[in-house]
Amino acid sequence: MKCLFCKQSSILSTSVEHIVPESLGNKGYVLAKGIVCDQCNNYFAIKIEKPVLENEFFNSLRFRNSIPNKKNKHPKGSVIIPQTNFVAEISVDKDDDESLHVVLNDESFALMLEGNIKEIHLLAGEFPKNDPNVSRLMAKMGLEMMAHRLMGHAEGLGYLIDEVQLDPIREYARYNHKRENWVYHSRKIYEENEQFIQENGAVLDKVFECDFLSTKFNEMYFVLAYKGIELVLNMAGSSLEGYIKWLEENNNLSPLYIGKNAPNKK
Ligand SMILES: [Zn+2]
Structure with missing residues (x-):
């Protein structure tokens, strides 16, 4: 068995x-051991995923949505005290009736005791545009999602590993x-907390969904929506021209909803 990325033996x-x-809320989409070797798995965790998770936007989003990490620890958020400009850590105590804890500095604490702090602001961060770690995470997830679709087909997986057209995205x-x-x-x-009604009437809060888009120019795009933000990466390189064209021809609909029913929002 060979690794999807480095093509070295992954038997061990x-x-x-x-x-x-x-830590972005994925429990179900997992590749069996050996499809990605331990070294590559470790590389992605430390060099790509960690900086993305530490990004202010993703950290705040995880805090707001109570998305725990793999050790089931809930992330801490950041708030700013307008009067002092102090950035404080905020956390939710799951054992204590979900109470909020804010760690203040002396100046802010004194103002609060005097009743001079009426509000604090949660720092949400901006969605990262043009972030190389987000881009490479998309590349990793795209290739792995292809492998996920072929799991159980040894031949298909072998083809994916040997396909030279996928070497640039692998590299x-x-x-x-x-x-x-x-x-x-x-x-x-x-919206981030949009709720969707399923056919059986159950209400669903989506964390992420993804699919592939093939355009008439034989381009393949990986499309992922995470908490309502759609991200699209060309599987063959750094060009979005074909996608922009596709959007123009399809009324700016999301490829995730083309040919299917529009999302049934609550
Ligand atoms: Zn590897």
């Missing part, structure tokens, strides 16, 4: 690979020797 590898990071995600930064497209397609 023991870890399963979470396609979307566990980009795992090594990036050429120091590239492939552009990705991002936009909001629904």
Whole structure:
């Protein structure tokens, strides 16, 4: 058995690979051990996923939505005290009736005791545009999602590993020797806490969903919506021209909803 990224033998590898990071709320999309070797798994966790998770936007989003990390620890958020400009840590105590804890400095604490602090502001951060780690995470997830669809088909997986057309995205995600930064497209397609009604009437709060888009120019795009933000990466390189064209021809609909029913929002 060979690794999807480095193509080295992965017979001795023991870890399963979470396609979307566990700390971004993924429990179900996992590749069996050996599809991604332990070294590559470890590289992605430290060099790509960690900086993305530490990004202010993703950290705040995880805090707001109570998305725990793989050790089931809930992330801490940051708030700013307008009067003092002090940035404080905020956390939710799950054992104590979900109470909020804010750690203040002396100046802010004194003002609060005097009743002079009426409000604090949660720091939400801006969605990262043009962030090389987000881009390479998209590349990693795209290739892994392809492998996920072929799990159980040894021949199909073998083809994926040997396919030279996928070598640039493999190299980009795992090594990036050429120091590239492939552009990705991002936009909001629904609200972060949008609720969806399923056919059986159950209400669903989506964390992420993804699919592939093939255009008439034989391009393949990986499309992922995370908490309502759609991200799109060309599987063959740093160009979004074909996607922009596709959007124009399809009334700016999301490829995630083309040919299917529009999302049934609550
Ligand atoms: Zn590997």
